[in-house]
Amino acid sequence: MEMLVGIAAGILTSVSMLPQLIKVIKEKDVQTLSPVMIVVLLVGVSLWVVYGIMKSEWPIILSNAFSVLVNATLLTYYLIYRE
Amino acid sequence: MEMLVGIAAGILTSVSMLPQLIKVIKEKDVQTLSPVMIVVLLVGVSLWVVYGIMKSEWPIILSNAFSVLVNATLLTYYLIYRE
Numbered sequence: 001m002e003m004l005v006g007i008a009a010g011i012l013t014s015v016s017m018l019p020q021l022i023k024v025i026k027e028k029d030v031q032t033l034s035p036v037m038i039v040v041l042l043v044g045v046s047l048w049v050v051y052g053i054m055k056s057e058w059p060i061i062l063s064n065a066f067s068v069l070v071n072a073t074l075l076t077y078y079l080i081y082r083e
Numbered sequence: 084m085e086m087l088v089g090i091a092a093g094i095l096t097s098v099s100m101l102p103q104l105i106k107v108i109k110e111k112d113v114q115t116l117s118p119v120m121i122v123v124l125l126v127g128v129s130l131w132v133v134y135g136i137m138k139s140e141w142p143i144i145l146s147n148a149f150s151v152l153v154n155a156t157l158l159t160y161y162l163i164y165r166e
Contacts, residue, residue, distance in 0.1 A: 002137045005137060009127050009128070009131040012124070012130065013124060016124035019117055019120055032115065037099045047091050051142065054084070
């Protein structure tokens with residue numbers, strides 16, 4: 001049961017990141033992004049991946065690994081397209 | 084050790100939400116908010132709180148409970164200040 005709740009939570013929190021990612025990729029509009037906060041979030045979700053590995057909890061590992069990917073992509077786009 | 088990693092992760096991911104919350108509260112500017120995504124995220128982090136309770140993991144409970152508060156505030160401001 002816990003696994004189901006964790007997977008559902010992970011899917012929803014991951015999905016909620018997609019609109020911003022799609023908007024940035026499509027429009028290359030990085031003005032609204034805060035690089036400092038992306039880095040803070042990137043370190044945070046990376047630590048959640050470490051936490052998930054230490055606890056062997058796949059819902060935490062997978063959803064936060066996805067978040068690492070999303071935020072690494074946002075940071076890359078910011079560095080490429082900032083004015 | 085796991086507790087420390089979880090607390091650090093929770094603090095960082097929570098802190099990363101603050102600039103947007105402060106901006107919305109200060110400027111009442113809700114145009115950039117997506118109510119659908121706030122609701123998706125709200126349900127997601129609420130499920131993470133349930134997951135944390137089921138697993139008795141305080142880092143997950145506290146950081147996601149904070150996220151519930153932030154997103155509930157964002158949603159409230161959106162409903163009040165949307166045009």
